[in-house]
Amino acid sequence: MEVRNRRTSSKARNKSKRTKPGLLSVICILGLALVVLGYTFAQRGAACDKQALREYVVQPGDTLWGIAKDHISQQHDIRVFVKRLQVVNNLSGPIIQPGQSLLLPTP
Structure with a gap:
């Protein structure tokens, strides 16, 4: 066995x-x-x-808030769109320069 x-x-x-x-x-x-x-x-x-991105060239006097306001409807939260602008464009803060190209996400 x-x-x-x-x-x-x-x-x-x-x-x-x-x-x-x-x-x-x-x-x-x-x-x-x-x-x-x-x-x-x-x-x-x-x-x-x-x-889903569009290019926008920053004009003198533009701000992220103003750009966001011009490119979204009132149905969307502008704060969320501004944050998305910063993330998509690798911005560490709200400072942008005239002539700078930004990619605008669709809302």
Whole structure:
């Protein structure tokens, strides 16, 4: 009986040795597929965001608040739009200069 147990345990060990590389391959393939899908969807999202932006050249006397007021309807919160202007244009504060190009997101 001991011989039989040894055979069984060695078969079980051989089987686990065979399945580990297969399992590792499946995990790698799934991981790669997730990375490719994530990249694809990120690119589509970036393309959509670029289409939703308009360029505006800052005029003397313009402020972010004034630009926002001129480009959104009263239904939208102007504070949210000003914040989006800052984020989209990588502005650390409200200071803008005449001649500066800003990207205006659609409200």
